[in-house]
Amino acid sequence: MSRLVDSRLKTQMFATTTKASRGQPPKDRPVVTIVVTSNGTKIKEDIPRHTKLHDRFNVVYLIIVLQGIGTLLPWNFFITAHTYFSTKLDGTRYKHEFENFFALAAFGPNLVAFFLNTMFKHKVALKIRILVPLFVMTGIFVVTAALVKVDTENWKGSFFAITLVTMGLINAFCAVYQGGLFGLSGMMPPRYTQALMTGQGIGGIFACVADIGSKLGTSDPIRSAFWYFLTAVVVLFACIVSYLGLYRIKFSQHFLEDHREQVQVAGRTSIQPDGFSDSGKPILTDPVEKDLAEYEVKIEKTTPPFAFIMKEIWRTALAVFLVFMVTLAAFPAVLSGIKSENHGDGSQWTGKYFTAVVCFLIFNVGDFCGRVTAGFVQKPGKDGFWLLGCCVLRFVFLPLFAFCNFHPRRTNGTVLFAEDYWPIIFNVLFSVSNGYLGSLCMMYGPKLVESKYAETAGTMMAYFLSLGLGIGAATSFGITKSI
Numbered sequence: 001m002s003r004l005v006d007s008r009l010k011t012q013m014f015a016t017t018t019k020a021s022r023g024q025p026p027k028d029r030p031v032v033t034i035v036v037t038s039n040g041t042k043i044k045e046d047i048p049r050h051t052k053l054h055d056r057f058n059v060v061y062l063i064i065v066l067q068g069i070g071t072l073l074p075w076n077f078f079i080t081a082h083t084y085f086s087t088k089l090d091g092t093r094y095k096h097e098f099e100n101f102f103a104l105a106a107f108g109p110n111l112v113a114f115f116l117n118t119m120f121k122h123k124v125a126l127k128i129r130i131l132v133p134l135f136v137m138t139g140i141f142v143v144t145a146a147l148v149k150v151d152t153e154n155w156k157g158s159f160f161a162i163t164l165v166t167m168g169l170i171n172a173f174c175a176v177y178q179g180g181l182f183g184l185s186g187m188m189p190p191r192y193t194q195a196l197m198t199g200q201g202i203g204g205i206f207a208c209v210a211d212i213g214s215k216l217g218t219s220d221p222i223r224s225a226f227w228y229f230l231t232a233v234v235v236l237f238a239c240i241v242s243y244l245g246l247y248r249i250k251f252s253q254h255f256l257e258d259h260r261e262q263v264q265v266a267g268r269t270s271i272q273p274d275g276f277s278d279s280g281k282p283i284l285t286d287p288v289e290k291d292l293a294e295y296e297v298k299i300e301k302t303t304p305p306f307a308f309i310m311k312e313i314w315r316t317a318l319a320v321f322l323v324f325m326v327t328l329a330a331f332p333a334v335l336s337g338i339k340s341e342n343h344g345d346g347s348q349w350t351g352k353y354f355t356a357v358v359c360f361l362i363f364n365v366g367d368f369c370g371r372v373t374a375g376f377v378q379k380p381g382k383d384g385f386w387l388l389g390c391c392v393l394r395f396v397f398l399p400l401f402a403f404c405n406f407h408p409r410r411t412n413g414t415v416l417f418a419e420d421y422w423p424i425i426f427n428v429l430f431s432v433s434n435g436y437l438g439s440l441c442m443m444y445g446p447k448l449v450e451s452k453y454a455e456t457a458g459t460m461m462a463y464f465l466s467l468g469l470g471i472g473a474a475t476s477f478g479i480t481k482s483i
Contacts, residue, residue, distance in 0.1 A: 055251045061195050063242045063252075064185060068199015069206060070239035071178040074137060074170040075106055076207035077232045079332050080360050083215070083352075084148070084225035085163075092156050096408065099333045100480060103473030105164040106171040107328070107466065113175035114466040118459050122304060126180055126256070130243055133177035138236040140170045145229035148222060175466060179459045186446030186458025187255045193446065193458070194375040197439040201371040204364030206235070212356055304456040312448045313457055315384025320441035320461060321468040322391040327434045328472025330401050333480050335359040338423045339407045358423055363431040370435025374443065382444035391437055397430045402483050409483055438465070 055061055079102060089095045121129065144166060152159040185193040210231050214224035246252040310317070336359045340350040380386035403416040404423045417423070445461035446454040 053251050053254055060188075060246065060249055060252045061192065063246060064181075064192050064195040065199040065202065066242050067181050067239055068196040068201075069203035070134065070137075070199075070236055071174060071181060071196070072200045072203045073207070073232055073235060074141075074167070074174050076204050076364075077141075077210075077229065078102060078106070078167055080207040080211045080356075081225055081228060082332075082336060082355060082360075083211075083221045084228070087221045088152060089156055089160060092160070094160055096337075097480070098160070099336060100473075100477050101160075101164060102167055103328060103333065103469075103476060105167045107470035107473045109168040109172035110175045111463075111466050111470040113172040114179055114463040117176050117179040118306075118456075118463045121179065121183065121456075121459055126184060129176050129180040130184075131240065133173035134236060134240045134243070136173045137170050137177070138233055138240070140166055141229055141232045141236065145226055145233065148226040148229060178466075179462045182442065182458040182462040183455035184255065184458075186454040186461075187451070190443045190447060191375060193443045194371070194439055197371045197435070197442055198368070198375065201364065201368030201435055205361070205368055208356065208361040208364050212353070212361070215352065215356070304453060306456070306460070309449055309453050309457050309460060313445045313461065315388055316382065316441045316445045316448065317461060317464040319384070319388045319391045320438060320445070321464045321471075322388075323394065323434060323438045323441065324465050324468035325472040325475070326391075326394045326397065327430075328469050329475040329479055330398055330430070331363055332359060333476040334398075334401045334406065334483070335363065335423070335427065337406045337408075337480065337483075338401065338404045340420050341405055341418050342420075343405075343407070354420075358420070358427065362424060362427045366428050366431025367435035370432040370437075371439045372435075373432075374436050374439035378440060378443070380440075382440075382448065387437070387440060387444075390433075391441075394430070394433055394437075397426060398479065400426050401430075402479065406483050410481055411483060413483060441465075 079099060082099075085098055086095055089098055094101065117129070147159075147162070181196055182193070185196045210228055211224075214228045215221075217227070218224050247256060336355050338355075338359065340354045340358075342350050343354075344350070380390060400417070401423070403414070404426070405415055405418045417426075442458075442461055442465070446458040449457045
């Protein structure tokens, strides 16, 4: 910055601070912000508040959808590869329980990473928090695909341990990636949070279709798994390229460039068009930081007020926690254990495709439909109580699934819903409500606070989502053992 800011900018700052001092927010003037970064200090003009930026051809929306696919790709691809891991772990005690362990290995580190990301995200640039996890996840999937070709017959226990460590690492980095994206979408209009949630739903469908397609292409579960995991590598690479593209689009640039420590003019000192105060002393001469301190310029704290934000969003945070706790308590551990009433008859449907379709495909399609619906219908509203009540009602699905044709049963409990259509009906309702209510919670949370706290609120909401996933995953152990 030169010795003095230019006359036009100084005039705008004078108009802004004068209106602010009278309690009148400027409606048609740019809000002038002094941005302090590690590279120096610069004057920045915000977009006027009455000006509407347009997402031409919905390019940014579609990129956010793609990023949403990437956020749950690790989880979706690992749990959907049911046949592959059953084959690899055949003959071990983990064959019928590996999904419980997967959930715990995934959401334990995921929860810790989300917490750290929430507390320290303001110390690490958004670009780093998104790109570094993407590169790490891509590398891990390359290793996973290579491991498919390795003969693990004589070291199945070690293979299982390596897989659990891999899941822990990839989901920890995924938490940082997801938290950054929810923070970014929280700064944008609500439809972009819905776009992120929709992308997560599409990711589940994509994983199911890729799994079924690989099975149709070859009867060898090992060969199909290799191409299946390579598909994940391609998608993650597309996420990297498309995210970098956000920095070249004017609509997204506005939000990305705002993601830095800002020092705002408080309005106590009127700035004349010539750059001097009313008292005749020069303002905004070099060094800028010294003069700002001298003339009572307000410096915004770098640490967000977590307690204040939590007070505003606690209902929606609790609601999203309950939604995903119930979901992970039943899916995939309980649902994947439900068998066809004709199980064992030797048909392709009951043996090869029943779990893939009834458990995974139906859940992910229903979840996607719920997320999309949330973009058009927002009921209940964001007051929180009705939304919270609807989330509590989802607990009824746990006994309903337990009374389906679950195998192997460890108790002599009665099977009340043996027919194949029952788990299909329950799963449709279960999945649609998960996508719809979960999306509403994530859309409402960042909008319950001032815009300057929206990113932090979005990250905190993502943490409670992850907390629900972790508690639900731990609960699934007890549920499967009690059936």
